[in-house]
Amino acid sequence: MGNTAQILQNVFCFKDKNQEDISRLLENLLYRVKDYGKNELIAAQGESAEQLGIVLQGQVEVQKIYPNGKNMTIARIDEGQPFGEAVLFSREPLYPATILASIPSKVLYIGKREMLKLFASDPDILLSYMENMSDRLIMLNRKIEILSLGSLRRQIAFELLKMADKQQTDTVTLPYSKRVWAEHLNVTRPSLSREIGSMRDQGIISFSGNRITLVDRRAVEEILD
Incomplete structure (x- = not known):
């Protein structure tokens, strides 16, 4: 035990x-x-x-x-x-x-x-359970918000801008692996990697490991326009 x-x-x-x-x-x-x-x-x-x-x-x-x-x-x-x-x-x-x-x-x-x-x-266990359910509901609402954006590129742009604002830097550190990120967006990891690679090739972002830099923040913002 x-x-x-x-x-x-x-x-x-x-x-x-x-x-x-x-x-x-x-x-x-x-x-x-x-x-x-x-x-x-x-x-x-x-x-x-x-x-x-x-x-x-x-x-x-x-x-x-x-x-x-x-x-x-x-x-x-x-x-x-x-x-x-x-x-x-x-x-x-x-x-x-x-x-x-x-x-x-x-x-x-x-x-x-x-x-x-x-x-x-x-009762502390009950409180922890309720807190977990509340956190899951918040995450679900956030996921619905992201998926409602439509294209994968728009979803990526939204996520990156939100992370940049939260971390107060245009070089963000992903709080999870790309595999988890792909699952969060309901896409395969290769699809996510291709889209990120395309954004890099266009000079919009750069990345190394789990760090992504918004090279052209205005271009990232325009994706959501």
Whole structure:
């Protein structure tokens, strides 16, 4: 249980707890741990999602399956990260996407009723859960705002200008990898790289590693006009 408690310290609802506190909470909870092989299905899109999943080991992928049979990886969930928290207390708790194990993985599950017991026993955990849901809603609204811009170039320009204003410099440091950025924009990484490369070739931006410079800020702003 010690190793499990250590991993759970990375989960948003246990972030302020020490290992002893988490171990004590687990002793009073009904939960289960399940192992998955590489590429094994964890949950299919549309299945019941009445439990919180937490990756104890490995990595899982969240994939959106489209009617034409194509799929897109929209998120990767690493050790110490949860899934299913956004729909757990929905009136229709169904997985909105398919979840697969990218590599051999171990997942801990806590059911809805057990989570309610946990909230009742420790209001700080409930507060952390609510804060996480609020943050996710803000991120969703931001994503809708970005996607409503239309073209990928407009989305990139919007993001870069927003980062430049926040960091107060025209040489911005990406807060995530290009892979994560591409997933955030719902495009493939090659598509994102091609568009960034095109903007560089046109003298609009330059980049090195995770740093991007707005060489011609006015040109970036005009993309949004």
